Amino acid sequence: MSRPRSQTPWPLAVPAVFAAALLVVPIVGLLQQAPWSTLSERLTSPEIRDAMRVSAIVSVVAAALCLALGLPLAWVLARSSRRGIGLLRALVLLPMVLPPVVGGTALLFALGRRGLFGRWLDRVFGVTLPFTTAGAVVAATFVALPFFVTTLESALREEGIALDEAAATAGASPWSTFVHVTLPSMRSAIAAGLALSWARALGEFGATITFAGSLGGRTRTLPVETFLALEQDPESAVAISVLLLAISLGVLIGLRGRWLSR
Amino acid sequence: MIIRLHGTVRLGELVLDMELDLVAGVTMVSGPNGAGKTTLLRTIAGLEALDTGSLLLAGKPVDVPATGTFVATHERPVAMAFQDHRLFPHLSVLDNVAFPFRRRGFGREDARRKARPHVSALGLDDHAAARPGTLSIGQRQRCALARTLATPADVVLLDEPLASIDDDSKTRIREQLRGLDHGCVVWVTHDPTDATGRGDPSMSPPGPHIAIEAGRVRQTR
Numbered sequence: 001m002s003r004p005r006s007q008t009p010w011p012l013a014v015p016a017v018f019a020a021a022l023l024v025v026p027i028v029g030l031l032q033q034a035p036w037s038t039l040s041e042r043l044t045s046p047e048i049r050d051a052m053r054v055s056a057i058v059s060v061v062a063a064a065l066c067l068a069l070g071l072p073l074a075w076v077l078a079r080s081s082r083r084g085i086g087l088l089r090a091l092v093l094l095p096m097v098l099p100p101v102v103g104g105t106a107l108l109f110a111l112g113r114r115g116l117f118g119r120w121l122d123r124v125f126g127v128t129l130p131f132t133t134a135g136a137v138v139a140a141t142f143v144a145l146p147f148f149v150t151t152l153e154s155a156l157r158e159e160g161i162a163l164d165e166a167a168a169t170a171g172a173s174p175w176s177t178f179v180h181v182t183l184p185s186m187r188s189a190i191a192a193g194l195a196l197s198w199a200r201a202l203g204e205f206g207a208t209i210t211f212a213g214s215l216g217g218r219t220r221t222l223p224v225e226t227f228l229a230l231e232q233d234p235e236s237a238v239a240i241s242v243l244l245l246a247i248s249l250g251v252l253i254g255l256r257g258r259w260l261s262r
Numbered sequence: 263m264i265i266r267l268h269g270t271v272r273l274g275e276l277v278l279d280m281e282l283d284l285v286a287g288v289t290m291v292s293g294p295n296g297a298g299k300t301t302l303l304r305t306i307a308g309l310e311a312l313d314t315g316s317l318l319l320a321g322k323p324v325d326v327p328a329t330g331t332f333v334a335t336h337e338r339p340v341a342m343a344f345q346d347h348r349l350f351p352h353l354s355v356l357d358n359v360a361f362p363f364r365r366r367g368f369g370r371e372d373a374r375r376k377a378r379p380h381v382s383a384l385g386l387d388d389h390a391a392a393r394p395g396t397l398s399i400g401q402r403q404r405c406a407l408a409r410t411l412a413t414p415a416d417v418v419l420l421d422e423p424l425a426s427i428d429d430d431s432k433t434r435i436r437e438q439l440r441g442l443d444h445g446c447v448v449w450v451t452h453d454p455t456d457a458t459g460r461g462d463p464s465m466s467p468p469g470p471h472i473a474i475e476a477g478r479v480r481q482t483r
Contacts, residue, residue: 166348168335169307170362170413176336180364184352 027245034242035235042239050217051225051240055202057133058221062140062201063194066148069141070193074152075178079161089153096146103142104210111138111211129211136212136219140201148197155189156182192255199251203244264416264446269315269325271305278302280315280479282472288440288447289481290456293474299450300345302472302479303419306448307342308335320416320445336365341413341444345421347406349394355405356381356390362413380412383438385431400428404435416445423449424456448472 008016035042042048077089095103111118111129121127129135163185167177183190205223212219214228222240229237265284270277278298291299304310306317308324311332317325319340324333341362349358359380363373381390384404394402403426410418423439424432436456439449449456471483 162344162346162348163350165309165335166342166344166350167361167365168309169340169342169344169419170409171336171365172361173336173365174334176365180361181350185350187352 030238030241030245033238035239038235039239039242042236043243045236047216047229048222048225048236048240051220051222054133054136054217054220055222058136058140058204058208059198059202061137062144062204063148063198065137065141066145066197066201067190067194070145070148070197071152071190073145074149074156075182077149077153078156092149093146095143096150100143100204100206100208101210104139104207107135107139107142107207107211111135131213131215131219133212133218136208136221139207139211140204143204143207144197144201147200148193151193151196152186152189155186159185195251195254199248202247263318264320265306265448266316266318267306269312269317269327271301271310272313273301273310276301277477278305278474278479279477280305282479282481284446284448284470284481286443286445287469288442288449289470289472291448291450291472291474292452297474298477298479299474300421302474303342303421303448303450306417307340307419308333308338339414339416339445340419341410341415341417342419343406343410343421343423345425347394347402349402349405349409351394354391354393355386355397355408358394358405359408359412361409366414377408377412380408383411384408384435398428399426400431403427404431407435407439411442411444418442418444418447420447420449422451424451424453 109115167181214220214224226237226240267280267282270279312325360373360377363376473482
Protein backbone atom coordinates (compact mmCIF):
# COMPACT_ATOMS: atom_id res chain seq x y z
CA MET A 1 0.00 0.00 0.00
CA SER A 2 1.51 3.33 -1.00
CA ARG A 3 0.45 6.69 0.34
CA PRO A 4 0.56 9.98 -1.54
CA ARG A 5 3.80 11.77 -0.76
CA SER A 6 3.15 14.58 1.70
CA GLN A 7 4.07 18.16 0.77
CA THR A 8 6.57 19.85 3.08
CA PRO A 9 5.48 23.46 3.75
CA TRP A 10 8.29 25.90 2.89
CA PRO A 11 8.51 27.43 6.41
CA LEU A 12 9.60 23.96 7.52
CA ALA A 13 11.59 22.98 4.43
CA VAL A 14 13.90 26.03 4.38
CA PRO A 15 15.12 25.85 8.01
CA ALA A 16 15.40 22.07 7.67
CA VAL A 17 17.80 22.52 4.75
CA PHE A 18 19.86 25.01 6.76
CA ALA A 19 19.97 22.64 9.73
CA ALA A 20 21.12 19.77 7.56
CA ALA A 21 23.75 22.03 5.98
CA LEU A 22 25.00 23.06 9.40
CA LEU A 23 25.59 19.42 10.24
CA VAL A 24 27.10 18.41 6.91
CA VAL A 25 29.23 21.44 5.89
CA PRO A 26 31.87 21.05 8.65
CA ILE A 27 32.34 17.39 7.73
CA VAL A 28 32.80 18.30 4.06
CA GLY A 29 35.26 21.02 5.06
CA LEU A 30 37.25 18.59 7.13
CA LEU A 31 37.37 15.93 4.43
CA GLN A 32 38.33 18.51 1.80
CA GLN A 33 41.25 19.70 3.98
CA ALA A 34 42.46 16.21 4.82
CA PRO A 35 46.04 15.47 3.72
CA TRP A 36 44.96 12.23 2.06
CA SER A 37 48.33 11.40 0.45
CA THR A 38 50.25 11.66 3.74
CA LEU A 39 47.44 10.54 6.04
CA SER A 40 48.87 7.20 7.04
CA GLU A 41 52.31 8.71 7.52
CA ARG A 42 50.96 11.40 9.82
CA LEU A 43 48.84 8.99 11.79
CA THR A 44 51.90 6.87 12.54
CA SER A 45 54.06 9.72 13.86
CA PRO A 46 55.32 8.99 17.40
CA GLU A 47 53.16 11.70 19.03
CA ILE A 48 49.99 10.48 17.41
CA ARG A 49 50.81 6.85 18.09
CA ASP A 50 51.29 7.73 21.76
CA ALA A 51 47.99 9.58 21.80
CA MET A 52 46.28 6.62 20.11
CA ARG A 53 47.63 4.28 22.76
CA VAL A 54 46.49 6.55 25.60
CA SER A 55 43.07 7.01 23.97
CA ALA A 56 42.65 3.28 23.40
CA ILE A 57 43.48 2.45 27.02
CA VAL A 58 41.42 5.28 28.51
CA SER A 59 38.33 4.71 26.37
CA VAL A 60 38.28 0.91 26.71
CA VAL A 61 38.81 0.98 30.48
CA ALA A 62 36.17 3.71 30.81
CA ALA A 63 33.67 1.65 28.78
CA ALA A 64 34.46 -1.40 30.93
CA LEU A 65 33.86 0.66 34.08
CA CYS A 66 30.56 1.89 32.61
CA LEU A 67 29.52 -1.75 32.20
CA ALA A 68 30.71 -2.87 35.63
CA LEU A 69 29.24 0.08 37.55
CA GLY A 70 26.56 1.40 35.21
CA LEU A 71 24.66 -1.86 34.74
CA PRO A 72 23.95 -2.29 38.46
CA LEU A 73 22.99 1.40 38.67
CA ALA A 74 20.65 1.06 35.67
CA TRP A 75 19.05 -1.98 37.32
CA VAL A 76 18.47 -0.08 40.56
CA LEU A 77 16.99 2.91 38.68
CA ALA A 78 14.69 0.68 36.64
CA ARG A 79 13.56 -1.71 39.37
CA SER A 80 13.79 -0.01 42.73
CA SER A 81 10.85 1.95 44.09
CA ARG A 82 12.70 3.39 47.07
CA ARG A 83 12.37 7.06 47.84
CA GLY A 84 15.01 9.27 46.30
CA ILE A 85 15.30 7.21 43.10
CA GLY A 86 13.89 10.09 41.06
CA LEU A 87 16.55 12.42 42.45
CA LEU A 88 19.25 9.83 41.78
CA ARG A 89 18.06 9.49 38.16
CA ALA A 90 18.33 13.26 37.67
CA LEU A 91 21.85 13.25 39.13
CA VAL A 92 22.91 10.43 36.82
CA LEU A 93 21.86 12.52 33.81
CA LEU A 94 23.72 15.59 35.03
CA PRO A 95 27.07 14.86 33.29
CA MET A 96 25.18 14.77 29.96
CA VAL A 97 24.21 18.43 30.25
CA LEU A 98 27.05 19.68 32.45
CA PRO A 99 29.90 21.47 30.63
CA PRO A 100 32.75 18.91 30.69
CA VAL A 101 35.16 21.55 32.00
CA VAL A 102 32.90 21.95 35.03
CA GLY A 103 32.96 18.18 35.47
CA GLY A 104 36.76 18.25 35.35
CA THR A 105 36.90 21.08 37.88
CA ALA A 106 34.53 19.22 40.18
CA LEU A 107 36.66 16.07 39.89
CA LEU A 108 39.74 18.12 40.74
CA PHE A 109 38.15 19.46 43.93
CA ALA A 110 36.75 16.07 44.91
CA LEU A 111 39.55 13.70 43.92
CA GLY A 112 42.53 16.04 43.67
CA ARG A 113 45.33 15.64 46.14
CA ARG A 114 43.80 18.14 48.49
CA GLY A 115 40.24 17.33 47.49
CA LEU A 116 37.52 15.99 49.74
CA PHE A 117 38.13 12.31 48.87
CA GLY A 118 41.44 12.74 47.10
CA ARG A 119 43.18 13.60 50.38
CA TRP A 120 41.98 10.33 51.81
CA LEU A 121 42.84 8.32 48.66
CA ASP A 122 46.32 9.78 48.83
CA ARG A 123 46.84 9.09 52.53
CA VAL A 124 45.27 5.64 52.84
CA PHE A 125 46.07 4.06 49.48
CA GLY A 126 48.81 6.33 48.17
CA VAL A 127 46.67 6.83 45.06
CA THR A 128 46.87 10.11 43.17
CA LEU A 129 44.43 10.58 40.31
CA PRO A 130 44.96 14.04 38.81
CA PHE A 131 47.41 14.15 35.91
CA THR A 132 47.61 10.34 35.64
CA THR A 133 46.20 7.89 33.12
CA ALA A 134 43.88 6.64 35.87
CA GLY A 135 42.64 10.21 36.25
CA ALA A 136 41.95 10.41 32.53
CA VAL A 137 39.96 7.18 32.89
CA VAL A 138 37.94 8.67 35.76
CA ALA A 139 37.20 11.81 33.72
CA ALA A 140 36.14 9.77 30.68
CA THR A 141 33.98 7.48 32.81
CA PHE A 142 32.33 10.49 34.44
CA VAL A 143 31.10 11.86 31.12
CA ALA A 144 30.37 8.47 29.48
CA LEU A 145 28.47 6.76 32.32
CA PRO A 146 25.11 8.50 31.74
CA PHE A 147 25.02 7.26 28.14
CA PHE A 148 25.39 3.67 29.30
CA VAL A 149 23.01 3.98 32.25
CA THR A 150 20.17 5.62 30.33
CA THR A 151 20.43 3.12 27.46
CA LEU A 152 20.25 0.17 29.85
CA GLU A 153 17.65 1.69 32.13
CA SER A 154 15.20 2.23 29.29
CA ALA A 155 15.81 -1.30 27.98
CA LEU A 156 15.20 -2.74 31.47
CA ARG A 157 12.01 -0.72 31.82
CA GLU A 158 10.79 -1.82 28.43
CA GLU A 159 11.38 -5.46 29.35
CA GLY A 160 9.51 -4.98 32.61
CA ILE A 161 9.31 -7.51 35.41
CA ALA A 162 7.21 -10.17 33.65
CA LEU A 163 10.19 -12.43 32.97
CA ASP A 164 11.59 -11.82 36.47
CA GLU A 165 8.31 -13.06 37.93
CA ALA A 166 8.30 -16.11 35.66
CA ALA A 167 11.86 -16.91 36.71
CA ALA A 168 10.95 -16.55 40.41
CA THR A 169 8.04 -18.99 40.06
CA ALA A 170 10.47 -21.41 38.39
CA GLY A 171 12.69 -21.21 41.47
CA ALA A 172 15.30 -18.63 40.44
CA SER A 173 16.64 -16.26 43.11
CA PRO A 174 16.81 -12.55 42.22
CA TRP A 175 20.56 -12.78 41.55
CA SER A 176 20.17 -15.93 39.48
CA THR A 177 17.37 -14.22 37.55
CA PHE A 178 19.64 -11.27 36.83
CA VAL A 179 22.45 -13.51 35.58
CA HIS A 180 20.40 -16.06 33.62
CA VAL A 181 17.41 -14.05 32.39
CA THR A 182 18.02 -10.30 32.55
CA LEU A 183 21.62 -10.22 31.28
CA PRO A 184 21.06 -12.44 28.23
CA SER A 185 17.94 -10.56 27.20
CA MET A 186 19.84 -7.24 27.56
CA ARG A 187 22.62 -8.26 25.17
CA SER A 188 21.81 -5.83 22.38
CA ALA A 189 21.15 -2.97 24.81
CA ILE A 190 24.49 -3.67 26.50
CA ALA A 191 26.24 -3.59 23.12
CA ALA A 192 24.55 -0.28 22.26
CA GLY A 193 25.36 1.20 25.68
CA LEU A 194 28.98 0.12 25.36
CA ALA A 195 29.30 1.60 21.87
CA LEU A 196 27.80 4.93 22.98
CA SER A 197 29.79 5.23 26.18
CA TRP A 198 33.00 4.13 24.47
CA ALA A 199 32.52 6.72 21.71
CA ARG A 200 31.79 9.41 24.29
CA ALA A 201 34.87 8.41 26.32
CA LEU A 202 37.03 8.44 23.18
CA GLY A 203 35.91 11.96 22.32
CA GLU A 204 36.21 13.34 25.84
CA PHE A 205 38.26 16.55 26.01
CA GLY A 206 37.14 19.16 28.54
CA ALA A 207 37.01 17.11 31.73
CA THR A 208 40.17 15.22 30.73
CA ILE A 209 42.37 18.25 30.12
CA THR A 210 41.07 19.91 33.30
CA PHE A 211 41.49 16.93 35.58
CA ALA A 212 44.30 14.96 33.93
CA GLY A 213 46.16 17.59 31.89
CA SER A 214 48.00 16.68 28.71
CA LEU A 215 51.07 14.67 29.61
CA GLY A 216 52.39 13.01 26.46
CA GLY A 217 52.05 9.23 26.58
CA ARG A 218 50.04 9.35 29.82
CA THR A 219 47.04 11.62 29.63
CA ARG A 220 47.33 13.19 26.17
CA THR A 221 44.45 11.53 24.35
CA LEU A 222 43.63 11.97 20.66
CA PRO A 223 41.23 14.89 21.19
CA VAL A 224 43.77 16.66 23.42
CA GLU A 225 46.50 15.98 20.84
CA THR A 226 44.25 17.41 18.13
CA PHE A 227 43.71 20.60 20.06
CA LEU A 228 47.44 21.03 20.74
CA ALA A 229 48.41 20.17 17.16
CA LEU A 230 46.04 22.73 15.71
CA GLU A 231 48.52 25.56 16.34
CA GLN A 232 51.79 23.96 15.27
CA ASP A 233 50.79 21.24 12.86
CA PRO A 234 47.25 21.76 11.56
CA GLU A 235 47.53 18.91 9.05
CA SER A 236 48.10 16.42 11.87
CA ALA A 237 45.07 17.85 13.66
CA VAL A 238 43.03 17.28 10.51
CA ALA A 239 44.42 13.76 10.17
CA ILE A 240 43.38 12.83 13.73
CA SER A 241 40.01 14.45 13.15
CA VAL A 242 39.45 12.32 10.06
CA LEU A 243 40.37 9.23 12.08
CA LEU A 244 37.96 10.12 14.91
CA LEU A 245 35.26 10.94 12.35
CA ALA A 246 35.70 7.52 10.77
CA ILE A 247 35.42 5.84 14.18
CA SER A 248 32.26 7.82 14.99
CA LEU A 249 30.72 6.83 11.67
CA GLY A 250 31.65 3.23 12.43
CA VAL A 251 29.81 3.40 15.77
CA LEU A 252 26.77 4.95 14.09
CA ILE A 253 26.69 2.26 11.44
CA GLY A 254 27.05 -0.38 14.16
CA LEU A 255 24.05 1.11 15.94
CA ARG A 256 21.94 1.56 12.83
CA GLY A 257 19.74 -1.36 13.75
CA ARG A 258 18.59 0.68 16.73
CA TRP A 259 18.34 4.24 15.44
CA LEU A 260 18.90 4.36 11.73
CA SER A 261 16.29 1.78 10.83
CA ARG A 262 13.42 3.26 8.83
CA MET B 263 -3.88 -29.19 54.01
CA ILE B 264 -1.58 -27.91 51.27
CA ILE B 265 -2.90 -24.36 50.94
CA ARG B 266 -4.34 -22.55 53.95
CA LEU B 267 -5.19 -18.99 53.01
CA HIS B 268 -7.22 -16.72 55.27
CA GLY B 269 -6.67 -13.03 54.69
CA THR B 270 -7.05 -9.97 52.53
CA VAL B 271 -5.01 -8.35 49.84
CA ARG B 272 -5.54 -4.81 48.62
CA LEU B 273 -4.44 -3.76 45.13
CA GLY B 274 -5.62 -0.27 44.27
CA GLU B 275 -9.40 -0.50 43.89
CA LEU B 276 -9.47 -4.25 44.34
CA VAL B 277 -9.83 -5.74 47.81
CA LEU B 278 -9.91 -9.53 47.97
CA ASP B 279 -11.09 -11.35 51.05
CA MET B 280 -9.92 -14.96 50.83
CA GLU B 281 -10.94 -18.05 52.82
CA LEU B 282 -9.42 -21.23 51.41
CA ASP B 283 -8.34 -24.64 52.71
CA LEU B 284 -7.19 -26.79 49.82
CA VAL B 285 -6.02 -30.38 49.88
CA ALA B 286 -4.25 -32.26 47.10
CA GLY B 287 -6.10 -32.39 43.79
CA VAL B 288 -7.33 -30.03 41.12
CA THR B 289 -9.33 -26.99 42.22
CA MET B 290 -11.09 -24.83 39.67
CA VAL B 291 -11.36 -21.07 40.12
CA SER B 292 -14.07 -19.13 38.33
CA GLY B 293 -15.39 -15.60 38.49
CA PRO B 294 -16.05 -12.55 36.34
CA ASN B 295 -13.28 -10.59 34.62
CA GLY B 296 -11.34 -8.38 36.96
CA ALA B 297 -12.74 -10.15 40.02
CA GLY B 298 -9.27 -11.09 41.21
CA LYS B 299 -8.63 -14.62 39.90
CA THR B 300 -5.09 -13.76 38.83
CA THR B 301 -4.52 -11.81 42.06
CA LEU B 302 -5.44 -14.93 44.05
CA LEU B 303 -2.78 -16.95 42.20
CA ARG B 304 -0.22 -14.14 42.56
CA THR B 305 -0.86 -13.96 46.29
CA ILE B 306 -0.27 -17.69 46.69
CA ALA B 307 2.91 -17.41 44.59
CA GLY B 308 4.20 -14.47 46.62
CA LEU B 309 4.05 -11.99 43.75
CA GLU B 310 1.57 -10.02 45.87
CA ALA B 311 1.70 -9.76 49.66
CA LEU B 312 -1.22 -10.15 52.07
CA ASP B 313 -2.34 -7.04 53.93
CA THR B 314 -3.95 -9.03 56.74
CA GLY B 315 -4.30 -12.68 57.71
CA SER B 316 -2.04 -15.59 56.87
CA LEU B 317 -1.00 -17.99 54.13
CA LEU B 318 0.44 -21.42 54.86
CA LEU B 319 1.82 -23.69 52.14
CA ALA B 320 2.38 -27.36 53.00
CA GLY B 321 2.04 -26.44 56.67
CA LYS B 322 4.66 -23.70 56.59
CA PRO B 323 3.74 -20.03 57.13
CA VAL B 324 4.91 -18.11 54.06
CA ASP B 325 3.00 -14.84 54.37
CA VAL B 326 1.91 -13.58 57.79
CA PRO B 327 2.00 -9.77 57.86
CA ALA B 328 1.30 -9.65 61.62
CA THR B 329 4.60 -11.40 62.37
CA GLY B 330 6.50 -9.96 59.41
CA THR B 331 6.85 -13.41 57.83
CA PHE B 332 7.26 -13.34 54.07
CA VAL B 333 8.91 -16.11 52.09
CA ALA B 334 10.05 -14.94 48.65
CA THR B 335 8.49 -16.51 45.55
CA HIS B 336 11.55 -18.54 44.56
CA GLU B 337 11.65 -20.16 48.00
CA ARG B 338 7.98 -21.19 47.98
CA PRO B 339 6.98 -24.68 46.81
CA VAL B 340 5.01 -23.23 43.88
CA ALA B 341 5.03 -23.38 40.10
CA MET B 342 2.98 -21.01 37.98
CA ALA B 343 1.79 -20.77 34.38
CA PHE B 344 1.06 -17.18 33.42
CA GLN B 345 -1.72 -16.17 31.09
CA ASP B 346 0.80 -14.32 28.89
CA HIS B 347 3.24 -17.29 28.86
CA ARG B 348 6.42 -15.34 29.74
CA LEU B 349 8.90 -17.61 27.98
CA PHE B 350 12.56 -16.69 28.09
CA PRO B 351 13.25 -15.35 24.59
CA HIS B 352 16.96 -16.25 24.57
CA LEU B 353 16.39 -19.93 25.42
CA SER B 354 15.15 -22.78 23.23
CA VAL B 355 11.89 -24.55 24.09
CA LEU B 356 13.89 -27.37 25.69
CA ASP B 357 16.01 -24.94 27.75
CA ASN B 358 12.92 -23.00 28.85
CA VAL B 359 11.52 -26.25 30.22
CA ALA B 360 14.92 -27.20 31.69
CA PHE B 361 15.16 -23.80 33.44
CA PRO B 362 13.56 -24.94 36.75
CA PHE B 363 16.02 -27.86 36.92
CA ARG B 364 19.00 -25.62 36.12
CA ARG B 365 18.00 -23.35 39.01
CA ARG B 366 17.90 -26.38 41.29
CA GLY B 367 21.51 -27.24 40.65
CA PHE B 368 21.29 -29.67 37.72
CA GLY B 369 23.94 -29.38 35.01
CA ARG B 370 22.92 -28.42 31.49
CA GLU B 371 22.64 -31.94 30.09
CA ASP B 372 20.98 -33.44 33.19
CA ALA B 373 18.44 -30.63 33.23
CA ARG B 374 17.70 -31.18 29.53
CA ARG B 375 17.26 -34.91 30.12
CA LYS B 376 14.78 -34.22 32.89
CA ALA B 377 12.96 -31.64 30.75
CA ARG B 378 12.53 -33.95 27.72
CA PRO B 379 9.48 -35.90 28.96
CA HIS B 380 7.66 -32.64 29.74
CA VAL B 381 8.42 -31.32 26.26
CA SER B 382 7.09 -34.57 24.79
CA ALA B 383 4.01 -34.61 26.98
CA LEU B 384 2.95 -31.25 25.57
CA GLY B 385 3.64 -32.37 21.99
CA LEU B 386 6.62 -30.07 21.41
CA ASP B 387 9.24 -32.63 20.38
CA ASP B 388 9.49 -31.16 16.89
CA HIS B 389 10.09 -27.68 18.33
CA ALA B 390 12.49 -28.51 21.16
CA ALA B 391 15.32 -26.51 19.57
CA ALA B 392 13.16 -23.56 18.48
CA ARG B 393 13.22 -20.15 20.13
CA PRO B 394 9.87 -18.97 21.56
CA GLY B 395 9.77 -16.11 19.05
CA THR B 396 9.30 -18.57 16.19
CA LEU B 397 6.41 -20.50 17.82
CA SER B 398 2.68 -20.08 17.28
CA ILE B 399 0.75 -18.71 20.24
CA GLY B 400 -0.65 -22.16 21.01
CA GLN B 401 2.82 -23.69 20.99
CA ARG B 402 4.03 -20.93 23.31
CA GLN B 403 1.33 -21.73 25.80
CA ARG B 404 2.18 -25.43 25.64
CA CYS B 405 5.85 -24.56 26.26
CA ALA B 406 4.87 -22.41 29.25
CA LEU B 407 2.77 -25.29 30.60
CA ALA B 408 5.64 -27.74 30.12
CA ARG B 409 7.93 -25.40 32.08
CA THR B 410 5.36 -25.10 34.87
CA LEU B 411 4.78 -28.86 35.09
CA ALA B 412 8.55 -29.44 35.11
CA THR B 413 8.94 -27.21 38.17
CA PRO B 414 9.07 -29.35 41.32
CA ALA B 415 6.30 -27.94 43.51
CA ASP B 416 3.54 -28.80 45.99
CA VAL B 417 1.33 -26.10 44.50
CA VAL B 418 0.74 -25.62 40.77
CA LEU B 419 -0.94 -22.37 39.76
CA LEU B 420 -2.49 -22.30 36.28
CA ASP B 421 -3.84 -19.02 34.91
CA GLU B 422 -6.12 -19.77 31.94
CA PRO B 423 -3.83 -22.58 30.80
CA LEU B 424 -5.96 -23.53 27.79
CA ALA B 425 -6.90 -20.03 26.60
CA SER B 426 -4.67 -20.03 23.53
CA ILE B 427 -4.27 -23.77 22.94
CA ASP B 428 -5.50 -24.83 19.49
CA ASP B 429 -8.81 -26.69 19.53
CA ASP B 430 -7.44 -30.00 18.28
CA SER B 431 -5.13 -30.45 21.27
CA LYS B 432 -7.32 -28.71 23.85
CA THR B 433 -9.24 -31.79 24.94
CA ARG B 434 -6.09 -33.88 25.30
CA ILE B 435 -4.25 -31.23 27.35
CA ARG B 436 -7.33 -30.58 29.48
CA GLU B 437 -7.41 -34.28 30.38
CA GLN B 438 -3.67 -34.16 31.08
CA LEU B 439 -4.07 -31.23 33.48
CA ARG B 440 -7.07 -32.82 35.17
CA GLY B 441 -4.96 -35.91 35.81
CA LEU B 442 -2.09 -34.01 37.46
CA ASP B 443 -0.98 -35.53 40.72
CA HIS B 444 1.27 -32.58 41.62
CA GLY B 445 -0.13 -31.90 45.06
CA CYS B 446 -2.47 -28.98 44.85
CA VAL B 447 -3.39 -27.59 41.42
CA VAL B 448 -5.24 -24.27 41.36
CA TRP B 449 -6.70 -23.68 37.90
CA VAL B 450 -8.19 -20.35 36.89
CA THR B 451 -10.58 -20.58 33.97
CA HIS B 452 -13.20 -18.73 32.00
CA ASP B 453 -14.32 -21.76 30.13
CA PRO B 454 -17.27 -23.62 31.71
CA THR B 455 -16.05 -26.79 29.97
CA ASP B 456 -12.90 -26.72 32.10
CA ALA B 457 -14.85 -26.11 35.29
CA THR B 458 -17.67 -28.59 34.88
CA GLY B 459 -15.83 -31.41 33.18
CA ARG B 460 -15.72 -33.32 29.90
CA GLY B 461 -17.47 -30.72 27.77
CA ASP B 462 -20.80 -31.86 29.13
CA PRO B 463 -22.15 -29.40 31.70
CA SER B 464 -24.68 -31.91 32.96
CA MET B 465 -21.99 -34.31 34.12
CA SER B 466 -21.23 -34.11 37.78
CA PRO B 467 -18.27 -31.74 38.01
CA PRO B 468 -15.28 -33.24 39.77
CA GLY B 469 -13.22 -31.80 42.56
CA PRO B 470 -13.39 -28.64 44.62
CA HIS B 471 -14.27 -25.30 43.19
CA ILE B 472 -13.53 -21.70 44.14
CA ALA B 473 -15.81 -18.84 43.21
CA ILE B 474 -14.79 -15.19 43.31
CA GLU B 475 -17.51 -12.62 43.53
CA ALA B 476 -17.63 -9.07 44.83
CA GLY B 477 -14.20 -9.32 46.41
CA ARG B 478 -14.92 -12.56 48.24
CA VAL B 479 -12.98 -15.73 47.45
CA ARG B 480 -14.80 -18.81 48.76
CA GLN B 481 -14.80 -22.55 48.25
CA THR B 482 -18.17 -23.56 46.93
CA ARG B 483 -17.40 -27.24 47.14
